[in-house]
Amino acid sequence: MNRKHGWKRKNGSVFVALTLLAASLALPGVPRAEAAGLDWPSDQLLPSFSAPAATLDVMDVVTEYKYDAMGPDIRHETGRPDVNGWLAQTSIDAPNKYMVHGPYATDVAVGRHTAFFDLIIDNNTANNDVMVTLDVRDHDTGQVLATRDLRRQDWSYASDYERFQLDFVNPTAGHALEFRVFWHGASYIKVGSVGTESLDRGEEAALFTSLKGIVNREQPRIYSYDNPVKGEEGKYNWLNSLNLGHQDVADNWTLLTKYRNEIEGIVVYDDNVPDTLNLATTIASLEKGIVAPPSLVSKLTAAPYNLPILDDLRGDYANKLAVYQDLYDNYWPDLPHTVIVGLNPDLKGFLRDYASAVGTATVWLDPAVPAEKALLQDFFGDMPYGSGIYMGWWPAEQLGVETASEYGISTIASDFSSNLTVFGGTDRNVDVKPVPAKPQLDDKIYVSLILSDGDNLQYMEHRFKKIWDSANRGDIPLGWTVSPAMLDAMPGVLDYLYDTATVNDALIAGPSGVGYTYPNYWNNQTYLDEYTALSGDYMERAGLKVVTIWNTITGSTNPNVGESFAQNAPNLLGMTAQGGGNGNINVFDGTLPNQVLNANYCYSYDTLELEINNAIAGWDGTAPRFVSIQANPWDVDYQDFVDVVDHFSSNPDIVFVRPDNYFQLMREDLGLPIDPS
Known part of the structure; x- marks a missing residue:
């Protein structure tokens, strides 16, 4: 398959017009050298980044708004808390009431969304009656933006959480949205969490997170905020704790203007084959480019950005296996083999900046699928046994870690890591505290x-x-x-x-x-x-x-x-x-x-x-x-x-x-x- 833009074939290998990675990262048989802002000594598992800039640009790339069903923002008309969710049971709780309604969130972005509801049922075969009705409601106007009945057999399995989705459009900024689960009283149902993912912001997150990777490869200058979960670290906590200077970015598109001279162009992925986002991430890293969804191509190629298309993956692949086979055959030979990134293409941001910066292969292969496992093993077979690292996460934890372990490869769970390209540039001098004196040993x-x-x-x-x-x-x-x-x-x-x-x-x-x-x-x-x-x-x-x-x-x-x-x-x-x-x-x-x-x-x-x-x-x-x-x-x-x-x-x-x-x-x-x- 011949690439449409930017690549040349020679002796079956890919030659990159820009030789950035060949100079700066660990290619097979090539010493890892200090260049392009990365320092990757041979005895170091992961690279060090340059010291962060005195003032970091903080961009908001929040795409998911998630609420715990037992959290303070969610209300209930029936049911009760039960360890890891809100439970309603027949003959115990009042039927035909809302198990969950709320959180009346006013910060959910306008535009296209996919609401999600994480639900458990104890029996998914007894009959096929309606168990719950899901909806998204604008509390300010009373308008139901989307609704869906769930029948018992809509669950693929029993006794474990399964996610159900509901597409809707949020038409008005600042209105209080609620995600509701109406229980009909016919079965055991537990709700773990509800929320929504912004599809429009997700596409922008892919774009700006890959931009961040290319920019931070030279020097960390962009910091991401993408985790609005209440009770976690917050937007500025680590920045302030580590004494990192920072300033908010009001409009992420200004970053593209600010760093335009560091970007060579865009690599367009195919919405119809989601895994092309991972291949686009790999190619863009090599080409010093950024990934682009089809919906933003016109904007990116026009003034004031005028970004050329380095590669367009639309229509090139029939399925995910074809994507990763091409990555293995034509790109992997010229990439570092010490680290590989496992990232679900549904995650548009998060660790994607690290994959862009380090410039290794980004894949999402499931060892439970024989053909995907065989291809994954091809990648693993080329990695150094004993010191190879799989960054990210797996479709299923145990089988993934088992498969990697058989090749002497360790997993570093990190798929939702947001700022490793900044943290990796902080001072490496760690002032370890000694173990304090133990108490006296007694028969206790x-x-x-x-x-x-x-x-x-x-x-x-x-x-x-x-x-x-x-x-x-x-x-x-x-x-x-x-x-x-x-x-x-x-x-x-x-x-x-x-x-x-x-x-x-x-x-x-x-x-x-x-x-x-x-x-x-x-x-x-x-x-x-x-x-x-x-x-x-x-x-x-x-x-x-x-x-x-x-x-x-x-x-x-x-x-x-x-x-x-x-x-x-x-x-x-x-x-x-x-x-x-x-x-x-x-x-x-x-x-x-x-x-x-x-x-x-x-x-x-x-x-x-x-x-x-x-x-x-x-x-x-x-x-x-x-x-x-x-x-x-x-x-x-x-x-x-x-x-x-x-x-x-x-x-x-x-x-x-x-x-x-x-x-x-x-x-x-x-x-x-x-x-x-």
Whole structure:
């Protein structure tokens, strides 16, 4: 297939008129050099960006407006809260009422939208009656903008959330919109969240996010705000916390004028084949261009922008597999192979700027589909076993991470990361705080509390800050999982955490070292040893003395894996294993204690209390007992931890300690050196 613009074929390879990436990024067999604002040493997993400009342009690229069904902005006429959603049940709750209505939002953009409703049904086969009616309503005028009946068999499956959509046009700015779920009383229904995505702003988000990637490749000068979720980091939180100068951009199109001389043209993707957006992202990065939806081509090619079309993908591909096969055959050979980006083409912004800046392949291939898995394995087979990185996320977590693990590739969850091209340019000097002195070892119950998901860079950027900013942080000992890869991707954020940490805050490594992987699935011991050594180096420089190892959510750690960490990450105090829930303790290679978590992914104060009680039951007081309890940050907040520690404070035999002190006490009890370093 011959490209319409900008490319030439020679000996089966793609030659790029602009040799930017050949000079600046890691091509196969070519050393990674400092150029074009990126510094990517051979021993560094991810590149460093230049120091951010003194004043960053802050652009608003919010496309999704999402509201928790149990949140403060949503109202209810029937039903009740139930763990992870708002529930209505037959014979219990009043029928023919609204389970959900609200949030009366006045900031939703005008134009084309797709409303969404995340719903669970407990039985999707009994009959095909109408279960709920969905609608979008302009509260100011009373006009229903769109409506849809959902029948039982409209659900593809039972007992898990499924998203249902409803297209509408928001005609008037500033009117209060509500997203409603009317329950007919015929079945168990749970609502998780409601909201809408702006289709018009989504197309602009693709354009401006790719612009941001090209601009920030030279020097970080643009910062994005794309996460309006209440209770998360907010628009200026990280900017102010990291002392980054900033100014709001009133109209994003002014950025295109401001940086026009840095852009060579546009690459047009095909709305009919959504995955062409990912190919367009890759091509535009190589051509120093930006991606463009068909709807904006006329505007972009006309004055005042006058951008030439570098490539037009419309009509070139029949399906997504053809898109990625062409990417593999004709572009991948000339791209860096150390990092690949996995990004759903429905996500127009977020991590797309990073993919544009770094200039590697952007794909969305599902290992559950045989043909897509085979092509994904072709990409993986060309990547360095043991140090290859898959940035972004998967269609399905476990199968994706398994597939990557079989090729010695780690996943760094980051698809909703918004500003890695800025954070990657912050100061790499991380002032690690030492582990405080442990308490005296006695015949007591020692409990370590851990907050999960810190390996997820988008969580670190968004949700984490809300919890870290709790006014009473420091009241109780807590382990906060983070990613060792923050040394490359977010060094300033990691340094900020140490700078603001209290004596009760312990940073520990999330799964499973420098990236999320299942080490049991690695079939080459030499490469596994290289990975554990690399993880040991990153963890030591990041000050992380404890690591969580995942081998699926229930799998234990194989002896060869534990021994590899013991030998190649000798400064670790201890490891936890995600699976099992029994709290069993063993020692790898005679040096490294490992404990299966007593509980993982606790989702409320009640489950924290329950799991601690289960783990301490039967203790006879004649020897120390060690209890490790993990909770997830999406349902548990800092106050839940404080409350559970307060609950057990009347029992002098229960001592809550940081995870690093916890393993020091365990090491002492096992007769191991308290400080292995």
